[in-house]
Amino acid sequence: MKLPYSWLVELSGSKWPAEEMGDRLTLCGTACEDIEPTARYFDKIVVGKVLDIKPISGADKIRQATVDIGKEKLNLVCGAPNLEVGQKVAVAVIGARLAGGIEIKKARIRGIESSGMICSESELGISQDHAGILVLDDSCRVGKSLVKALDYDDYIMTFELTPNRGDSMSAIGVARDIAALSSSKISRPKFKIKPSKEKAGKYLKVEIEDKSACPRYAARIIKDIKIAESPWWLKKKLLMCGIRPINNVVDISNFVMLECGQPLHAFDLNRFGSNKVVVRRARKNEMFKTLDEKEHKLSPEVLLITNGKNGVAAAGVMGGFDSEVRPDTTDILLEAAYFNPAVIRRSRKFLNMTSESQARFEKGIDPNGLEYAIDRAAYLFQELCGGSVLSGMVDCYPKKIAPRKVAFRPQRCNDLLGTDYKTSLMKKVFKDLGFTIAGSNAGTNDKKLMVVVPTFRPDIEREVDLIEEIVRIRGYAEIPDQVGNIGPLFTPIHPQDKFKEDIRRLMTGQGFDEIMGHGFDDSRLAALVNPGQPLLKISNPNSVELNVMRNSLIPFALTVMKNNIAQRNLDLCLFEYGKVYFPPDARGNWREEYRLLILVTGQTQQTWRDKSRRYDYYDLTGVLENLSSRFKMPKLEFTGSSIKCFDSELSFEVKCDQKVIGKIGKIDKAIAARFDIKQAVYIAELPIPDLLKLCDNSRLFEALPIYPASSRDLAIVVDETVKAGDIVSTVREAAGKLAEHVSIFDLYQGKQIAKGKKSLAISISYRSSESSLESNQVDERQRLVVGSLKKEFNAEIRDK
Amino acid sequence: MPLLEQIIQLEKEALERIGNSDSLDLLNAIQVEYLGRKGKVTAVLKQLKDVPPEKRQQIGAAANKLRVKLESLLKEKQTSFADLGPKTIFDPTLPGTASRAGAPHIINQVMGEICQIFYGMGFEIAHGPHVETDYFNFAALNFPPDHPARDMQDTFFVEGGRLLRTHTTPVQSRILAERKPPIKIITPGLCFRYETITTRSHVAFHQVDGFMVDEGVTMADLKGALVAFCREYFGEGLKYKFRPSYFPFTEPSAELDISCFLCNGKGCQLCKYSGWLEILGCGMIDPSVLEHAGIDSEKYTGYAFGTGVERPAMLKHKITDIRMFFNNDIRFLRQFT
Numbered sequence A: 001m002k003l004p005y006s007w008l009v010e011l012s013g014s015k016w017p018a019e020e021m022g023d024r025l026t027l028c029g030t031a032c033e034d035i036e037p038t039a040r041y042f043d044k045i046v047v048g049k050v051l052d053i054k055p056i057s058g059a060d061k062i063r064q065a066t067v068d069i070g071k072e073k074l075n076l077v078c079g080a081p082n083l084e085v086g087q088k089v090a091v092a093v094i095g096a097r098l099a100g101g102i103e104i105k106k107a108r109i110r111g112i113e114s115s116g117m118i119c120s121e122s123e124l125g126i127s128q129d130h131a132g133i134l135v136l137d138d139s140c141r142v143g144k145s146l147v148k149a150l151d152y153d154d155y156i157m158t159f160e161l162t163p164n165r166g167d168s169m170s171a172i173g174v175a176r177d178i179a180a181l182s183s184s185k186i187s188r189p190k191f192k193i194k195p196s197k198e199k200a201g202k203y204l205k206v207e208i209e210d211k212s213a214c215p216r217y218a219a220r221i222i223k224d225i226k227i228a229e230s231p232w233w234l235k236k237k238l239l240m241c242g243i244r245p246i247n248n249v250v251d252i253s254n255f256v257m258l259e260c261g262q263p264l265h266a267f268d269l270n271r272f273g274s275n276k277v278v279v280r281r282a283r284k285n286e287m288f289k290t291l292d293e294k295e296h297k298l299s300p301e302v303l304l305i306t307n308g309k310n311g312v313a314a315a316g317v318m319g320g321f322d323s324e325v326r327p328d329t330t331d332i333l334l335e336a337a338y339f340n341p342a343v344i345r346r347s348r349k350f351l352n353m354t355s356e357s358q359a360r361f362e363k364g365i366d367p368n369g370l371e372y373a374i375d376r377a378a379y380l381f382q383e384l385c386g387g388s389v390l391s392g393m394v395d396c397y398p399k400k401i402a403p404r405k406v407a408f409r410p411q412r413c414n415d416l417l418g419t420d421y422k423t424s425l426m427k428k429v430f431k432d433l434g435f436t437i438a439g440s441n442a443g444t445n446d447k448k449l450m451v452v453v454p455t456f457r458p459d460i461e462r463e464v465d466l467i468e469e470i471v472r473i474r475g476y477a478e479i480p481d482q483v484g485n486i487g488p489l490f491t492p493i494h495p496q497d498k499f500k501e502d503i504r505r506l507m508t509g510q511g512f513d514e515i516m517g518h519g520f521d522d523s524r525l526a527a528l529v530n531p532g533q534p535l536l537k538i539s540n541p542n543s544v545e546l547n548v549m550r551n552s553l554i555p556f557a558l559t560v561m562k563n564n565i566a567q568r569n570l571d572l573c574l575f576e577y578g579k580v581y582f583p584p585d586a587r588g589n590w591r592e593e594y595r596l597l598i599l600v601t602g603q604t605q606q607t608w609r610d611k612s613r614r615y616d617y618y619d620l621t622g623v624l625e626n627l628s629s630r631f632k633m634p635k636l637e638f639t640g641s642s643i644k645c646f647d648s649e650l651s652f653e654v655k656c657d658q659k660v661i662g663k664i665g666k667i668d669k670a671i672a673a674r675f676d677i678k679q680a681v682y683i684a685e686l687p688i689p690d691l692l693k694l695c696d697n698s699r700l701f702e703a704l705p706i707y708p709a710s711s712r713d714l715a716i717v718v719d720e721t722v723k724a725g726d727i728v729s730t731v732r733e734a735a736g737k738l739a740e741h742v743s744i745f746d747l748y749q750g751k752q753i754a755k756g757k758k759s760l761a762i763s764i765s766y767r768s769s770e771s772s773l774e775s776n777q778v779d780e781r782q783r784l785v786v787g788s789l790k791k792e793f794n795a796e797i798r799d800k
Numbered sequence B: 001m002p003l004l005e006q007i008i009q010l011e012k013e014a015l016e017r018i019g020n021s022d023s024l025d026l027l028n029a030i031q032v033e034y035l036g037r038k039g040k041v042t043a044v045l046k047q048l049k050d051v052p053p054e055k056r057q058q059i060g061a062a063a064n065k066l067r068v069k070l071e072s073l074l075k076e077k078q079t080s081f082a083d084l085g086p087k088t089i090f091d092p093t094l095p096g097t098a099s100r101a102g103a104p105h106i107i108n109q110v111m112g113e114i115c116q117i118f119y120g121m122g123f124e125i126a127h128g129p130h131v132e133t134d135y136f137n138f139a140a141l142n143f144p145p146d147h148p149a150r151d152m153q154d155t156f157f158v159e160g161g162r163l164l165r166t167h168t169t170p171v172q173s174r175i176l177a178e179r180k181p182p183i184k185i186i187t188p189g190l191c192f193r194y195e196t197i198t199t200r201s202h203v204a205f206h207q208v209d210g211f212m213v214d215e216g217v218t219m220a221d222l223k224g225a226l227v228a229f230c231r232e233y234f235g236e237g238l239k240y241k242f243r244p245s246y247f248p249f250t251e252p253s254a255e256l257d258i259s260c261f262l263c264n265g266k267g268c269q270l271c272k273y274s275g276w277l278e279i280l281g282c283g284m285i286d287p288s289v290l291e292h293a294g295i296d297s298e299k300y301t302g303y304a305f306g307t308g309v310e311r312p313a314m315l316k317h318k319i320t321d322i323r324m325f326f327n328n329d330i331r332f333l334r335q336f337t
């Protein structure tokens, strides 16, 4: 909301400079976001009179004009279609700087010298209108500076209001806060209507069908008006408030709304269609055309003002096309109503349209403030449009809304704020706000005040709302900073949080960068990666790329990879600890879970002494093995399984303790291609709850060995199909419990080995916890191992 | 010379030469001379086929034993030389070769820092679901249906009648409904709002909310805790101001601004020439929120506050585009290792 500083001064009597006024209002919750001088582009702009206009040969859009600016006559080239001889216009002379960065210099246009410019409203920064030049009132004296001629030296204050403060959506509303802050009173303009003998009641009856949606509806009738342009003072106020002047009737309604916050609507009485206003809910599928010429199919969500038959306005949101005020309008029906804010909100949502009126109705206006507004507007119609105001206001107000009485305990206020205010000071704040304190017969006593809150503050319903008024007017600076209220003595750390941190440390320690998702996915990609899996759909997505919640971390990881590859970041070790989401199951249970995703692709880092190699499957299993050993989980197993997003050759379930706890594999080529990925990508995805269950956090100490270990290496040749895991198990079984470690430390296939065979080198470390092992004990175990390997795998022992 | 003697001779000679060798090159040469394809020991082994069968096993065993012995001796000595480093000129300016550590995501780092500070003030960390009910996200927090306050938080709805939480404050609703005061909690996490994705806004963002409920909690406690937090996170010496604001779940409500740490309050592009930066929203928990949860709002009072994570992260680290966080370009991520 924009308001000129001078208007606030006029209403509040404040002597604060604009900057100070803005700061003080901000500190009381009426946030002033910006203060702009109005005449920023008015330097070197003077009033001129057009003496003569001549066409320019060969140019049909531009003309040359002779303009008298008092001390001289200027020859100016002008392109405006509305330029006429005799007009008073705003002339920018050499050196002026206009809005939009235009600087006025001597120029030659089509061979004609032009030493200035005739300005439009947009060039002066008054409005966005640049269709033609600004034509000034004839009373402006030639040669006078424009800022003086228009009395335009002011500041525009822009307010960002919170949704609870409907009361401050007007000049009077803001002035009330200024008055409260400076313990003064606002002064409303004084005016007097000279009503005609004719009674408005003769022309109009009001019926309200839905009294809770429309607690009050009032109207006045003004006859014999003449639609015309508004006088400059009125146009100026509207321009400064950022509202485009249209004609005197519309401008007056807008002006009164800006002044006091009460929206008004003027109908053309002769086009109204009846002499009866009926306020009712719209019928299902009832058609209605708003004044912007849009047809709407209504529903009972919308409150409709009707003439007894047809809609004439969508209550509080927008007027109807048929009864709109037009240039030939002479008689008007002026509406001032109070609608239930929630009803207006629903109407607005249904119609999907907003307006200045709707914004005020929706936040709540003063049901008892409309007499002032409707009289003020009627008075202006009388003064500015030559109208004759019919006597009386037709007012349908079945149940008067009375000011609320709210109990307030000064002690409670201090207890909540941590302050030490005296009751007298609190009473003064209420008085400054225009609230009153009821007498003892209404319940006021030493410990409790019954505060009477005027109806212009519908937001104040409870004691705590009054406490907020105290702090709002006194300012937060008066509340001390206090450190010491400690609450519970013990602050636990939850296992999931600890686990998350541990995983993060473990992963980054191994060189993995952490990525972070936003939870959304593209349903097409999600279905591609995880076909047939249920997806939680967004009912109101804001793009097709983000139309579901992800049910796997894989699509987002591939998207991140795609982004990185586009930047030539080809070698990636990434992980994410993020959530996936599922639609409710058959029993209506909703589920979301954290998962860990690990991704490797590209090449390892090459240094001057280590060659790089491609990342592959074993880099992932290595990380998982580190994870399982860090958290003392049972041994992990990887069993072949056809998982849709993986290459069929490289697709495994991760098992632990006989349970599937995740998947690992190489992303299928066709899927990778959908992400513009050509290089091999290896991904593992594991649900965190499953991992957490398998963690052994006991972390018990195991005694260090006392006796030395004795190790033996063994090289065997077996069929290439034999699995290393099976060999290790066989070795362990044969070697018995003396075998402390069994590891595979070399794998060879190639020229020196027969085709279809592979050579494996196995290292076995034997140790006893009871004694040093003799070499013959070890040799004997080793013989058993060799025997088993020969028997089980037909292994050939390579001589060493 | 009979083969057996040759073997003894070779052993004596080789052991002496290995013992006297003083460089890796020499050792490598010795290895080739004795054990290479045309080496002396290899030559003996090749002659084995001419030896009468009855003697072959004895001589063969001796030759093999020599081969194994030389191999292991050479290996041992080679290793001892190799440990002294390569025989090139030592270059201390070559880059070190440690492997690089990964970077935790900057948002998680910032969120962690914020939580750590509040943890130090006795706040426990709690979480809740991202897919929430209208009740916990709005109704329990005193957002009445058809109230303009709902427009402050444009909401994504999901099929099945729930919504994506628009703030982490629903965790407060849940905890208040479950526990008895005293309660002192901080709730970090992901939130969602129906926004256009630009350099300044995104459909998802992180928030850290916190609240405390006990007997006798005042607005002065709230100010104390938040000022302590800002000093710790943004540095000593900054100015701050609380100004009235509006949140449905707090009353009175306030916005906390700190003096711009870039220009010290003089005005710059970061603070849009105001000298101030909006940091967080806060207030005293609205009595209706406590009552909703079955907590006696006469006996207990509480405060609540909430801050975005992306915004302070952008301010503090001078990041200009919010989309960087979810774009996950590793060159960006690794700047915050």
Ligand SMILES: [Zn+2]
Binding pocket: B260, B261, B262, B263, B264, B265, B266, B267, B268, B269, B270, B271, B272, B273, B275, B276
């Ligand atoms: Zn600054």
